[in-house]
Structure formats: C-alpha cells, structure tokens
C-alpha cells in the first residue's frame with residue numbers, strides 16, 4: 163500500500179477489519195494486487211469525509227439554534243423585567259459545592275498555584291514521580307522491540323537481580339511438577355514477580371451534587387493543588403457512622419422534613435417538588451399575590467389559555483398547537499426521568515437510602531396546582547429494569563445482582579462487619595454479590611491440588627508458629643529468604659518499601675514482554691499486537707495446609723481475611739464510593755485482598771464486548787505478576803479478577819496517583835505456579851481512622867488506545883498524573 167502512497171497507519175486498521183470480515187482468508191485479500199484492501203481503504207476515507215461533513219453541518223445548525231435561543235432570552239428578559247435579585251440560597255449552596263469539586267481547572271492546574279500548604283512527604287530523588295505511570299512506560303514501547311529495563315533481556319532471561327539485590331527467577335516450573343528448591347539455604351532470593359499492569363477498566367462515577375451534602379466525611383488528606391470540598395459542616399465519628407440510620411442524623415435538612423427540591427423566588431413564584439411515602443410526586447407553583455389583594459379565583463382552563471396566548475406571542479413559539487398542559491406533562495416526565503435515574507435503593511430494612519422521613523406528607527391532589535401522580539420507583543424495580551435491558555448473556559452474574567445490606571455489605575461473610583454510608587448524595591449502593599473469596603467463573607485453570615505442592619514448597623516439618631522458630635522455613639525462603647511478616651503481622655518494612663518503589667517507578671524495575679501476549683491475543687483481531695509489558699514483582703509466600711505449622715502461624719495473614727474495621731462510603735470528591743478505615747492502621751498492615759470472579763483474559767474481553775454497559779466494567783485486575791516466567795501462556799492460564807458482579811470491599815478502593823495509602827502485593831497461598839495468586843493490599847504508611855484507603859491503579863491517563871477511556875482523575879494527589887504537565891513528561895522521556 164505504501165507504493166500507492168497510503169501510509170501504514172491507515173492500512174493497518176483497515177486490514178484488521180478486512181481480516182475479520184474475510185475470516186483471516188489472506189488469498190481473498192491478496193487477489194488482484196490487494197484490490198480488496200485498497201478499496202476498503204478508499205471506502206473508509208470516504209466515510210470519514212462524510213462524517214466530517216455531517217459534524218460540520220451539525221455544528222452549524224447548533225450555532226443557529228443557539229443564536230435563536232439567545233434572541234428569545236433577550237425578548238423574555240425585556241417582557242418580564244424581573245428586578246435583579248441577590249443570588250438565591252439554593253444556588254449559592256450548589257455553587258459552593260461546585261467550588262469544592264476538583265474542577266477541570268483544578269486537576270489540570272499548575273501545581274504551584276493556590277495550593278493549600280501541605281506537608282511534603284519525604285521523597286527520595288528517585289522516587290519523585292514523573293508523569294508517566296507503568297502502563298505509560300509500557301505504551302511508550304509500543305511497536306518497538308520489547309525491551310527490558312535494568313538489563314533484563316527478553317523472556318529467555320532466567321535470573322536477574324533487582325535493585326535491592328533480590329534475585330528474580332524468570333523461568334519457573336509451572337507447578338505441575340513439584341518444584342525443586344531453586345535457591346540454597348540462606349540465599350537471598352525473591353520469587354519471580356512483577357508489578358502487574360492492572361487491567362483495570364474504568365468508568366466515570368456519576369457525580370451527583372446534592373444540596374443535602376452537608377457532612378464531609380474525612381477523605382485522604384489533600385496533598386495537592388486541588389481545592390478541598392467546602393462542606394465542612396460536621397465531623398462524623400466512627401460510632402455514629404455505623405449506628406443504623408446515620409443518613410438523617412446529621413442532616414438538618416432531612417430532619418426538618420423539607421421537600422425534595424425548591425427553587426425559591428421571593429418576587430413572584432415558588433416552585434416546589436415534594437413526594438410522599440405512598441409514591442406520589444407533587445410539583446407546585448406558589449404565586450406571591452402580595453400587592454394584588456383582589457385576585458379572583460381563575461379556573462385552570464382559562465389560566466392555561468391565557469398562558470398559551472402569551473407563549474405564542476411573547477416567547478415566539480411557532481407551533482399553533484402549543485399546549486400548556488402538554489408542557490406541564492413534559493415537565494412531569496422530565497422529573498420522573500431524573501428521579502428514575504437516581505432513585506435510591508432500599509436498604510436491608512426495606513427502606514430507600516434517602517430516608518422516607520425527609521419527604522413531606524401531602525394530599526394526593528391539590529386544586530389548582532400541577533400534580534402528576536406516579537408511584538416512585540423502588541430499588542427492586544430498578545434492578546429488574548437494569549437486568550431486563552442487559553443483553554449480556556455471559557454469566558449469571560449479569561442477570562442476578564444482590565441488593566447490598568448497608569449495615570454489613572459482607573452479609574456476615576467476613577469476621578468483621580463492613581457498613582456502607584452515604585452522607586453526600588442520594589446515590590444508591592451498587593448491587594453486586596459480596597464474596598469473601600475468589601470464585602472461578604468458567605474456563606480459568608485454578609488447581610488447588612495438594613499433589614502439586616512439593617515438599618520444598620511447604621514447610622511440612624514445622625510446628626506451631628513458624629515465626630517463633632530460630633530458622634526460616636521453606637515458605638519464608640520463597641519470600642526473599644526471610645519471613646515477609648513481623649510478629650505483629652505487618653509486612654516488613656524492607657519488603658514493603660521495595661514493593662512501593664516498584665509500583666511508583668515500574669520502569670526502573672524489570673518489565674517483562676511476552677512473546678505473544680495473552681492480553682493482545684484475547685482480542686482475537688487477526689494481527690496480535692506486541693506485548694505492552696508486565697512488571698516483575700515480589701511475591702509473599704504464606705504457609706498453608708501442607709505446612710506443619712498451625713493456623714495461628716505468623717506466616718498466615720492474608721488467608722485469615724479482613725480483620726480491620728472498614729467502611730464503604732460515598733466520597734465527597736466525585737470519585738463515587740470509596741473505602742476507608744474506621745481505626746488507626748500501622749504501616750504494613752494487611753487490609754483486604756482484591757476478590758472477584760477468576761476469568762481468563764479471553765473471557766473478560768468477551769464479557770466486556772458483549773456487555774451493554776461497558777462502563778460498568780471498572781473492576782478487572784490482571785493476575786500477570788508472573789507471566790514472565792513462562793515462554794507461552796495458554797488462554798486458561800492467563801487470568802484476571804473481575805469484581806463487577808461478584809467481589810468484596812476491594813472493589814470500592816479508589817485510585818490515587820503515586821502516594822496512595824495502600825500497595826498491592828501478590829501472595830502465594832495454594833498455588834505454587836503463579837497463574838493464580840492473591841492480590842493483597844497493605845498500608846504504605848500509618849493511616850488514621852476515617853482516612854480513605856486508595857491504591858495506584860497504574861493508569862496511563864494519556865493512553866488514547868485503551869479500549870475503555872480512563873476516568874478523569876480526582877485523586878487530589880499533588881503528584882496526580884492526570885494533571886497535564888508537559889515538563890514532567892519531557893523529563894520522563896529521556
């Protein structure tokens with residue numbers, strides 16, 4: 163095609179499509195000197211040109227429309243001559259909220275401008291983040307020959323030594339045969355691992371600004387250039403949050419039993435919207451008749467007629483059949499539409515999350531006022547509707563969603579209770595099935611057979627608590643030659659810092675490039691794109707069933723599950739739901755693991771493709787920490803976790819660039835091969851009660867090629883990678 167003057171960038175996507183259409187039948191494409199290909203390229207150019215023209219036409223007609231509207235507004239202003247009012251209370255409230263939101267200018271602003279003075283974290287020069295996350299660094303290599311950092315060669319590489327001298331094993335027995343000990347006693351060794359490029363797909367949370375957002379739960383401390391949310395009206399103590407009906411407790415508006423919404427207008431009219439517990443909604447327009455004492459009672463029909471005449475004359479409405487009744491009906495429909503979109507769900511006690519008590523009682527019909535009755539949607543209906551519209555037949559999970567219990571979203575399946583609170587808006591708790599442990603969806607090969615665990619892969623001769631023994635056990639040998647945990651059950655500082663460093667600067671550590679990347683292969687697009695790279699990571703190896711130690715052994719932390727008081731809460735900063743701790747946590751504390759359905763990457767790709775709502779797939783994480791150990795992974799071995807339908811609290815952990823409170827570490831428990839492992843979250847520093855728990859997803863906010871657009875980051879970190887700072891990028895691209 164180059165000879166025809168068609169550049170490769172143009173040819174490639176068309177060729178991919180063609181291959182799909184022709185079911186990879188090259189002969190058909192090659193025929194007549196690639197005529198089919200040339201035709202397809204020209205066709206695609208024509209379509210593009212037509213689309214451009216269409217866009218142009220639309221823009222023109224929109225401009226004309228806008229002009230019309232402006233003219234109409236001008237006429238309206240002249241006609242009504244409403245004296246200028248001071249800003250209305252509700253509007254002011256909203257504006258304050260908007261100010262509190264990280265606006266585009268906030269997140270994209272210069273870090274040096276109007277920053278709240280912040281405590282500067284101690285930084286090592288090397289640790290100062292540049293703007294490029296791991297995936298970014300990977301995408302920089304796109305199309306080039308795979309390159310490994312730190313002199314790591316291609317996949318043929320066997321053992322490499324990382325920064326801290328830990329040897330990383332690249333070739334690994336798949337666990338199908340019992341593993342031989344690879345390292346002698348006392349030898350410093352880390353099992354082969356790499357920080358995964360998390361295959362998280364992202365959805366933008368719906369930001370609903372509510373005038374009821376009166377309480378500011380404690381978020382992660384802002385260390386950035388983003389203005390804090392200005393709604394500091396009350397501090398929530400952990401106890402009050404878990405105490406049943408917290409949604410009304412600190413909410414003066416709800417307590418006062420105000421209507422749902424009101425647009426006050428002291429001068430002429432007042433528009434109220436209220437709804438009753440029996441499901442009626444009332445929109446009422448109250449006229450201020452002060453100064454007009456002789457106002458006679460007009461009947462509704464003549465009022466409507468007068469209004470129609472006025473509209474036709476003054477508002478330049480050209481439709482002679484214009485009807486006020488229709489206009490009001492439209493208004494009701496608009497209201498019902500918006501209500502349906504944000505109807506709060508019922509909590510465990512069968513009530514909607516916005517308390518019924520905040521809805522004013524009202525008569526079912528009011529003379530002379532606009533009144534349209536309609537049962538308020540309840541959550542169950544909502545769910546059913548969602549399910550009905552869903553065309554995804556990938557998994558039962560798609561069609562059955564579980565209503566969360568806000569008092570304990572884990573429904574008693576964890577050893578602690580995990581409550582959910584929303585003090586910010588009326589958004590419903592998401593419906594999903596809470597599972598405390600991973601479950602295989604269908605094709606993933608996860609084999610827990612004891613026969614696969616060799617003697618060298620467990621400490622069968624140990625007794626009691628391995629940590630109290632004078633020598634390191636076989637399991638510890640696999641975690642860098644020493645126990646990963648302290649006697650207090652915390653990850654040792656050295657290992658923790660190593661993992662944090664790896665996450666912050668993956669390109670400084672080892673990146674592995676697959677010969678044929680399962681992620682790319684799962685797209686099944688005919689041409690498999692080159693691997694974008696996977697980071698080499700450190701694993702923790704915990705003792706397990708075949709070990710001689712007991713259940714209380716200090717080398718069993720993650721498998722004991724969540725032990726800390728956690729809470730799911732609505733973040734005030736527009737990130738949707740988030741997870742926070744209700745107790746102070748020391749550095750290195752285990753918080754939870756990322757739990758979801760275990761899927762093959764091919765299954766995940768298929769699931770997302772077939773889903774009618776691709777945005778909801780915000781929850782997949784790749785289990786690629788050891789992909790470098792294999793020359794070629796089979797589809798059923800290239801796994802990921804999807805917490806969209808089945809998951810635990812970790813599905814609520816939001817992203818924070820660089821200085822997140824959590825770091826994820828791969829943990830081997832049952833499987834000596836690392837196709838399947840646990841992804842566990844540990845604190846990166848001391849975390850105070852009520853601080854938000856976050857982790858760095860490793861997103862490349864500039865990756866235009868990612869199938870699902872990354873969200874606009876509202877992490878609030880001063881190192882936010884979503885802030886476009888060209889200098890930082892340049893510095894990184896040496």
Ligand SMILES: C[S@@+](CC[C@H](N)C(=O)[O-])C[C@H]1O[C@@H](n2cnc3c(N)ncnc32)[C@H](O)[C@@H]1O
Nearest residue numbers: 364365366367738739780814816817875876877
């Ligand atoms: C794993 S979920 C986290 C829980 C999510 N906030 C919720 O409400 O379910 C990931 C999604 O949360 C939102 N999110 C997470 N971190 C964010 C951030 N720093 N800024 C904006 N949105 C964020 C994005 O919509 C992302 O796709």
